[in-house]
Amino acid sequence: MTRVWDNQGTYMARLTVRCLLALALASPAAAARWSLFPTFPWTYTRTGAATASDLVVGYQDTIWVAGTVMDGFAPTSGRDVVILFYSVTETGVAWTSTVAAKPLATALYDRAGMDEGPPQIAVAPHNFSWGNTEIEVFAAFTTTGEGQQELTVLRLLGSFAVAPSATSLSVSGYPCGAAGISVPESGTPYAVGWVTAGGVDQLFYFRQVRKNNTDFGPCVTATFWTGSVTASVTGRAIAVDGGGQAWIAAQWDRDIALFKYTPEVYQGTSAIELKAVLAPGWPRRFSTPEWDEPVAGRRDVAGNFWVVGSVDPDGAGPVGSDAAVWKFDADGNPAPGFTSPVRLSLGGQAVFYDLALDDSQNCYVTGHSGSTMVFTGYDRNGRVLPGLPIAESAGGASIEGRGIGLDSTGAAWIAATVTAAVPLSGTSYIALYRYLPTPEPAPIAPGEVRVRGPEGGVLNVVKGERMAILAWPTGSGDVRVQVRTLRGELIRELVDAGPGRQVVQLEWDGKNASGQLVASGTYAVIVTGNGVRATKRVVVVRRP
Amino acid sequence: MRSVLPAACCAFLLAGATYAAVGVTGAGVLLEPLSVRPAGLGEAYTAEGGTVEAIGYNPAGLAGLAGVEGTALVRQGFAGDTFASVLGGGTIREFGFGAGVAYLTTGSVEQIDPTGRLSTVVGQSDLVGIAGLAREVPGTPLLLGLSGTVIRSQLLEASAATDFGADFGAQVVLPRAGLRLGASLQHWGGHLRYEDARIPVDNNDLPLLVRFGAALAVAIPVGGSTIGSLESLESADIRESPPPHVGRVYADAILRRAENAVAYAGGLEYVYAGLVSLRGGYRILASGGAGRDTAWTFGAGIAFAGLRVDYAAEMLSFTALHRIGLTVSPKR
Numbered sequence: 001m002t003r004v005w006d007n008q009g010t011y012m013a014r015l016t017v018r019c020l021l022a023l024a025l026a027s028p029a030a031a032a033r034w035s036l037f038p039t040f041p042w043t044y045t046r047t048g049a050a051t052a053s054d055l056v057v058g059y060q061d062t063i064w065v066a067g068t069v070m071d072g073f074a075p076t077s078g079r080d081v082v083i084l085f086y087s088v089t090e091t092g093v094a095w096t097s098t099v100a101a102k103p104l105a106t107a108l109y110d111r112a113g114m115d116e117g118p119p120q121i122a123v124a125p126h127n128f129s130w131g132n133t134e135i136e137v138f139a140a141f142t143t144t145g146e147g148q149q150e151l152t153v154l155r156l157l158g159s160f161a162v163a164p165s166a167t168s169l170s171v172s173g174y175p176c177g178a179a180g181i182s183v184p185e186s187g188t189p190y191a192v193g194w195v196t197a198g199g200v201d202q203l204f205y206f207r208q209v210r211k212n213n214t215d216f217g218p219c220v221t222a223t224f225w226t227g228s229v230t231a232s233v234t235g236r237a238i239a240v241d242g243g244g245q246a247w248i249a250a251q252w253d254r255d256i257a258l259f260k261y262t263p264e265v266y267q268g269t270s271a272i273e274l275k276a277v278l279a280p281g282w283p284r285r286f287s288t289p290e291w292d293e294p295v296a297g298r299r300d301v302a303g304n305f306w307v308v309g310s311v312d313p314d315g316a317g318p319v320g321s322d323a324a325v326w327k328f329d330a331d332g333n334p335a336p337g338f339t340s341p342v343r344l345s346l347g348g349q350a351v352f353y354d355l356a357l358d359d360s361q362n363c364y365v366t367g368h369s370g371s372t373m374v375f376t377g378y379d380r381n382g383r384v385l386p387g388l389p390i391a392e393s394a395g396g397a398s399i400e401g402r403g404i405g406l407d408s409t410g411a412a413w414i415a416a417t418v419t420a421a422v423p424l425s426g427t428s429y430i431a432l433y434r435y436l437p438t439p440e441p442a443p444i445a446p447g448e449v450r451v452r453g454p455e456g457g458v459l460n461v462v463k464g465e466r467m468a469i470l471a472w473p474t475g476s477g478d479v480r481v482q483v484r485t486l487r488g489e490l491i492r493e494l495v496d497a498g499p500g501r502q503v504v505q506l507e508w509d510g511k512n513a514s515g516q517l518v519a520s521g522t523y524a525v526i527v528t529g530n531g532v533r534a535t536k537r538v539v540v541v542r543r544p
Numbered sequence: 545m546r547s548v549l550p551a552a553c554c555a556f557l558l559a560g561a562t563y564a565a566v567g568v569t570g571a572g573v574l575l576e577p578l579s580v581r582p583a584g585l586g587e588a589y590t591a592e593g594g595t596v597e598a599i600g601y602n603p604a605g606l607a608g609l610a611g612v613e614g615t616a617l618v619r620q621g622f623a624g625d626t627f628a629s630v631l632g633g634g635t636i637r638e639f640g641f642g643a644g645v646a647y648l649t650t651g652s653v654e655q656i657d658p659t660g661r662l663s664t665v666v667g668q669s670d671l672v673g674i675a676g677l678a679r680e681v682p683g684t685p686l687l688l689g690l691s692g693t694v695i696r697s698q699l700l701e702a703s704a705a706t707d708f709g710a711d712f713g714a715q716v717v718l719p720r721a722g723l724r725l726g727a728s729l730q731h732w733g734g735h736l737r738y739e740d741a742r743i744p745v746d747n748n749d750l751p752l753l754v755r756f757g758a759a760l761a762v763a764i765p766v767g768g769s770t771i772g773s774l775e776s777l778e779s780a781d782i783r784e785s786p787p788p789h790v791g792r793v794y795a796d797a798i799l800r801r802a803e804n805a806v807a808y809a810g811g812l813e814y815v816y817a818g819l820v821s822l823r824g825g826y827r828i829l830a831s832g833g834a835g836r837d838t839a840w841t842f843g844a845g846i847a848f849a850g851l852r853v854d855y856a857a858e859m860l861s862f863t864a865l866h867r868i869g870l871t872v873s874p875k876r
Contacts (some may be wrong), residue, residue: 204814337733448653452654454656454657455655456662457667458653458655458656482862483567485627486572486621486650487575487576488622488837488839488858488865491567492567512565512566512567513566514565517568519569519572519749520570520736520738520748521571521572521699521748522625522650522653522667522668523622524622526862528862535622535623536623537624537651539650539653539667539699541699542705542738
């Protein structure tokens, strides 16, 4: 163990830091750690129950959480759909930590006498061709009641200036419902779900034609796949690209199946219309001895289709399952270099409910394992991303991460349902988590010096921050750190006199030699030793 | 030897303040030399007068200005910072006055905001304005002066603070002894609070200084002549035609009250025929647990036709600071 002495002779062990640093240096890639941002989780409660089912991050880092609520202890109309709107960017650029932990707006959809199922949500791209400058949100869910089940697509504007409008659809009297929704550049919502026909569930694919900026009217293209009249095929997730090509992950009995629909123009009875045609060679069913259950899917920037859900190893059904991630290439084949499915279980039944993809083809997922919420991520080859997984627990309650999204800073937002151990009405609520990636100190080169704190070259002494000073001396001997004013006056001196170390890390806590916090301003950190010599600037601030 | 006694007295008065807390005051730009000549003399300039350069140490030194005078300084810091200042002064009736501005920019730093965004911003930029005046108390050897300072400081291009300070000074001129004694109180004022004082913890005192100093000027005998007196050096005739060899000795003791620190400074200057100056100085700051900061200073100046180009080097223990400047004084 090396020893670090400050100029007062105080001994400070830095073994832990050294170990972490050594690991970072040994790793070929810069590691990252994830930390829950202060003030989180934010919670949303009702007098009855509130559950989350999806989350998306929209334009300008707006956060949309979809779920259901059931007020009171004697609900008369079942569950209602709720959409929560959070905005953490007051100006569209800067984060303000004073953002309230409650939604800025809430939309509630309650169809009299009906029970609305867990909604999936999608946000239309900001700059779609219709030129609407407002954020447009669509939710797809199943409406149940009065002896029927319908697929409902709810549309609302980000300003909530327009009352929510919805299109409900049933197919020839058959019950049907929604499981996924996607809104491509055209701003047209595509939903996927199921229709029960002939006694079995079949894939139900729904496209709501957009007539103009506000009129979604009755123009509907809906079809269900009748390729198998005996198997149960349920659409679970859909991802539509700008050309209207839809990728669908479905549950085919106990297997995963992929469907790809391409748009085709044809002459209708009165006008040119568009229909969806199943691509030749599709669907593709991936049979395994296990019970594979897809839940959500998205396509990455390279066209790969990522699907998350669960795998039951013993094939007895989705109980005691592992959470799983599948990756398929742009041709619908298992992606090379990725051993699908990648599994995770931290104990108990585990499921991944949602995923988010970044531009580096990393996949972040959330779900649950037993009673703990899981947040993890995988790179393009299926390796677990550094710093993950994270398991979030809440005493005796169970937490399920139901929706995940990435904002423009790379932070991961997760909407979760927290349910008390004793399932009584009013004991579940929505919790919103925000995890921030923090890069570990990157490996430094021999002779190099780095000075960095939690806020970069800024040291907030009010928060008790410390400035880490890393140096890799090329020779033997002491490494000396002097903190000086810009006039050259010595504020503090730190010396690492430990033998045998490779990389030296010292910390400055913003205090002078007398133990007093220095004033706000700019200071010079001068690092000298065998083979190292550098002068860095540090700005000390005092922000509550 | 006569100047040693006051300096020793000052040192004695300040001897108790040995446990320093350097760094606890804000507005460090106020500790920067505003001109090059004092920087070459270890900044032992409290007792110097008759020049606009005195405004940075003792406003009483503005008294006795020979006429319009201006000086400018620029230095590049060791941490990539840049400091520049311009001073100007003159006389109105029996008053000597001076004013100036100074600017410090520290260069850029990397900042990570709460969302994790990394950006590069200017760490700090300070703008200082100063103005003062002084006059001789009639019938006495006493000079009195005062000056005011305004500082506008900005951190990280986001937080700004403004504060005001005042300097008070006095000098005693003893011509027969060739001696000037000076004392001043500098940067007496409020607190530099960024974010418009909305943050109670952001309370940065100005660097309050109490300075005592002495200056001795002599004509150096060359070829067997006698040592000249201050009276002759201060006379108008001598200004018009300075002796070929002049020596000046400076000594200061500075109590940094808010930081409970004491600094001592001394300087020597040799001037040949009023044209070429060579300077040296030494300063020491007792900074408590961090040890003593010491620095040698060296300087030189070349004057011609009312212009003087000055250079000063401050030899810190880890690097050297270089300052260059230009002084315009048509009547000198």
